[in-house]
Every structure is written in structure tokens, then in C-alpha cells.
């Protein structure tokens with residue numbers, strides 16, 4: 001950040017009085033421009049034991065499979081954002097059952113949150129963001145072609161809790177974890 005978004009004066013970067021972290025702040029109008037983590041919210045939609053995945057038609061990770069999800073918008077709840085992203089990426093409006101994972105990515109200043117969701121309609125389709133949308137049996141998930149480690153962790157958490165009949169229990173534990181990328185990731 002170079003200029004104040006309120007008054008266009010060049011900003012300074014230092015610890016403001018009464019604060020404990022350096023911030024961009026404006027010497028003219030006094031505005032402090034806080035920068036905080038962003039929330040990515042999405043769903044793990046299930047229909048008859050099969051999981052809905054989307055093949056990304058956009059960068060990053062073009063051509064890899066992901067769960068529907070994206071950046072939360074101002075003015076919506078986490079759940080509303082998850083449902084909206086599912087519609088935008090897969091044209092399905094599932095019923096959110098429970099929060100399934102909350103994953104902190106401190107190196108990327110992000111938090112990823114996924115809901116387990118029941119597909120009340122079997123209808124879905126490709127979108128501008130998804131070149132393919134498909135249902136996968138748990139033993140057919142393309143593990144080597146998953147776009148993001150948070151999606152991988154969420155899928156793994158879900159599959160690890162399936163019963164011998166391949167069905168999820170009435171309630172799954174919440175995956176509450178942190179992903180720190182290794183050097184070569």
C-alpha cells in the first residue's frame with residue numbers, strides 16, 4: 001500500500017500509538033489501514049454417499065479438482081458464503097449439515113472453512129469456474145489431483161470418518177488444524 005484510500009496522502013508504515021504491530025496509516029487523515037486474514041468458505045456436498053468435486057477452470061491450480069469454495073464476501077455469514085460459492089461453481093444448492101473443517105494458513109493470511117452439505121437436488125453443472133463437475137465415490141477420489149491442501153485435508157478427514165457401509169455418521173468431529181507449507185510445497 002502506497003497511498004491512503006481515504007485521502008490519497010502517501011501512507012506511513014510503523015506501529016501506531018497504542019498498537020503493537022506495524023500498520024499502514026495516514027499522517028494526514030489519521031486512518032489506520034488494517035490488514036487481516038481473509039476467510040475462504042466452501043462445502044463438501046454429498047449425494048447418496050458420493051462427493052461433488054469441481055475441476056478448476058481458473059488459476060491458481062487450473063485443471064485440478066477441488067471442493068466448491070471461495071472468498072467470503074462482506075455482509076454474508078460463513079454459511080451463506082459457502083452456499084453461494086457452491087452455486088457459483090457447481091450450480092447446486094445443498095443443505096448445509098455441519099461445519100466440517102476450520103484450517104488456518106498463517107503463511108498465506110487465510111482461514112479456510114468447509115461445511116458438510118447434503119445435496120437436496122441431484123442437479124449440478126459446469127460453470128465458468130469449473131470445466132467439469134462430478135460425483136465421486138469415496139474410493140475414487142482423485143487424491144493426486146486435488147488442487148489445495150486444505151481441500152485434501154477436509155476430504156481426508158471426511159473419508160476417515162466414514163463407517164464400514166461407506167456412510168458418514170450423524171455428526172463428524174470438527175477438523176480444527178493449521179497447515180504450514182513445507183519449503184518445497
Ligand SMILES: [Zn+2]
Nearest residue numbers: 004007026029
Ligand atoms: Zn488519509
